Amino acid sequence: MGSITLQDVRKAFGPHVVIPGANLQIEDGSFVVFVGASGCGKTTLLRMIAGLEDVTSGRIMIDGANVVDVPPARRGLSMVFQSYALYPHMSVRGNIAFGLKMAGLPRPEIDRKVDAAAAILNLTSYLDRKPRELSGGQRQRVAIGRAIVREPKAFLFDEPLSNLDAALRVQMRQEVTRLQRQLKTTAIYVTHDQVEAMTMADRIVVLNAGSIEQYGTPLELYERPANLFVAGFIGSPRMNMIERETEQHRGAATIGVRPEHMTVSRDGDGWSGTVRAAEHLGSDTFLYVDTPEIGSITVRCVGELGLGEGDSVRLRPDPTRIHRFDKSGTAIR
Amino acid sequence: MATQQARTLGRLMLSPTIILLFVWMIVPLAMTIYFSALNYNLLNPGMENFAGLDNYYYFLTDPAFLAAFRNTLVLVGSVLAITVVFGILIALLLDQPILGRNVVRLMVIGPFFIMPTVSALVWKNLLMHPVSGLFAWIATSLGLEPIDWFAEAPMFAIILIVSWQWLPFATLILLTALQSLDAEQREAAEMDGARSLSTFLYITLPHLARPITVVILIETIFLLSVFADIFVTTGGGPGLQTTNIAFLIYSQALMHYDVGTASAGGLVAVVVANILAFFLVRIVGRNLEA
Numbered sequence A: 001m002g003s004i005t006l007q008d009v010r011k012a013f014g015p016h017v018v019i020p021g022a023n024l025q026i027e028d029g030s031f032v033v034f035v036g037a038s039g040c041g042k043t044t045l046l047r048m049i050a051g052l053e054d055v056t057s058g059r060i061m062i063d064g065a066n067v068v069d070v071p072p073a074r075r076g077l078s079m080v081f082q083s084y085a086l087y088p089h090m091s092v093r094g095n096i097a098f099g100l101k102m103a104g105l106p107r108p109e110i111d112r113k114v115d116a117a118a119a120i121l122n123l124t125s126y127l128d129r130k131p132r133e134l135s136g137g138q139r140q141r142v143a144i145g146r147a148i149v150r151e152p153k154a155f156l157f158d159e160p161l162s163n164l165d166a167a168l169r170v171q172m173r174q175e176v177t178r179l180q181r182q183l184k185t186t187a188i189y190v191t192h193d194q195v196e197a198m199t200m201a202d203r204i205v206v207l208n209a210g211s212i213e214q215y216g217t218p219l220e221l222y223e224r225p226a227n228l229f230v231a232g233f234i235g236s237p238r239m240n241m242i243e244r245e246t247e248q249h250r251g252a253a254t255i256g257v258r259p260e261h262m263t264v265s266r267d268g269d270g271w272s273g274t275v276r277a278a279e280h281l282g283s284d285t286f287l288y289v290d291t292p293e294i295g296s297i298t299v300r301c302v303g304e305l306g307l308g309e310g311d312s313v314r315l316r317p318d319p320t321r322i323h324r325f326d327k328s329g330t331a332i333r
Numbered sequence B: 001m002a003t004q005q006a007r008t009l010g011r012l013m014l015s016p017t018i019i020l021l022f023v024w025m026i027v028p029l030a031m032t033i034y035f036s037a038l039n040y041n042l043l044n045p046g047m048e049n050f051a052g053l054d055n056y057y058y059f060l061t062d063p064a065f066l067a068a069f070r071n072t073l074v075l076v077g078s079v080l081a082i083t084v085v086f087g088i089l090i091a092l093l094l095d096q097p098i099l100g101r102n103v104v105r106l107m108v109i110g111p112f113f114i115m116p117t118v119s120a121l122v123w124k125n126l127l128m129h130p131v132s133g134l135f136a137w138i139a140t141s142l143g144l145e146p147i148d149w150f151a152e153a154p155m156f157a158i159i160l161i162v163s164w165q166w167l168p169f170a171t172l173i174l175l176t177a178l179q180s181l182d183a184e185q186r187e188a189a190e191m192d193g194a195r196s197l198s199t200f201l202y203i204t205l206p207h208l209a210r211p212i213t214v215v216i217l218i219e220t221i222f223l224l225s226v227f228a229d230i231f232v233t234t235g236g237g238p239g240l241q242t243t244n245i246a247f248l249i250y251s252q253a254l255m256h257y258d259v260g261t262a263s264a265g266g267l268v269a270v271v272v273a274n275i276l277a278f279f280l281v282r283i284v285g286r287n288l289e290a
């Protein structure tokens, strides 16, 4: 069991309000990712759930019980820190066993659980090493082992993969996801990497300056962004935002078209423009097109079209995939 | 990479300094060794003659030597224990966000800047004096008999004074080490359910192992040669109760005017210090590699 609910959770450091008021419902067993730009309050929110940071006001419920006055150890959560925070003078075994030892479990049971956790994480042959004798990925796995061995109600991850290189990150991403599916334990995962968010999450929380902009599945966020912020944040390259009035606006203040939802041709109808730069990736081509009508537009086409700098092109948006936003930036549905 | 030529030139340029340092060190040492092999008493000038190892024999078989050796160990050991234990406690306290922390820190460091002679005088005359001292006043106002520290517990009094001088040093080193402890590690322990005592035992103390080693090594070097405090307060007495090796050598040389035996004692002290350092480095120094 591990459902987590935030009710009007507010956080201020002195006069500086970091979280103006968050409401969130996390279901038991789901994988929720907090994503947002640096400094938007992801870590703060996570630490409040963990109990490492006091809540200024509001309630945090775990399985229906308000835990704001419960110390971290008794909330039944475990956390994987960005710096791993392994205990440097303890062996891998000691690190993983520490929580169980503090809980006063008998030795044989501790050993059994540590061995099981190590087996899941491929750490069995490293159990007697010290953290400094491990690679980054192995350290990361020890940190995860320390979290899973206590069989918590939920895992909290704070950018756990940001210290790893790109290839290892992809591998660990899959391992973490697989592990979470296998254990069916609620997980909250903080990242500013939207690829991580899109690939790992059951549901994503998009944060902006401490406010929750949207809470939904990755595809919901991609297909139906609730507002301009989410529309611009999810998807790479960024969605094209067109503010100058076109026949597509139909009363909207801004329309958005994703680069992959445009078709490009040398002639025909559509917005006309000139290619300012072209990036040929082989599988895709990114075109940066200057148009007199609607400004600078990014287009992503599959394959190689043989277009280059200076070519004049016509752009046609897919009419079913145009996002419309009103003056306040909220999506019009 | 320096070329061969540059390296040779470098050595050449350095050699005057090295030679000076070497002479600086070797001349007194050679003279001490030389004197230690002479019958050399200042009361009989011009009567020096070769004595072989007699001076060593006299120094080492002198019952005062064993007493001084024991006193040295007691003094060094006690001061180390007191400064490390209280150093850790005070450092933990100063690491807390208490009111006026900076002022308190400055005050804690204070004693380190006071000359041993001065602090010993202050302790002797203002604090521990059986008639006019602060402790005596406290004892009398509580209706107790004041303690004559230097007569009744002379070694304890010396240990107290020396510890007071070295506590700031230990505290300072341990405090800086505490501040370098990763906050996330403490939080991880907190999430793992460690109470403050367990956090201290399993996280903080292992983190402090290395600085504690440094404190012990450095303090030992200086504590082996404590002299001013003893000279000013007890003069090594009563009897031999507070005579350590350094003071014994002094009394040989300047109270008995026996330069030969004093030199032999000096060399014995060097050997003792080296043996002690060797074992300390072996025992605690292993921490340094970790």
Ligand SMILES: Nc1ncnc2c1ncn2[C@@H]1O[C@H](COP(=O)(O)OP(=O)(O)OP(=O)(O)O)[C@@H](O)[C@H]1O
Pocket: A013, A016, A018, A036, A037, A038, A039, A040, A041, A042, A043, A044, A045, A192
């Ligand atoms: N102890 C603190 N005192 C004052 N302000 C703080 C404190 N901790 C965080 N903040 C502020 O709160 C805001 C949110 O910080 P937080 O660490 O939650 O950001 P984040 O979303 O995790 O960013 P990042 O992606 O860089 O880790 C920042 O503006 C930060 O300056």
Ligand SMILES: [Mg+2]
Pocket: A042, A043, A044
């Ligand atoms: Mg953060």
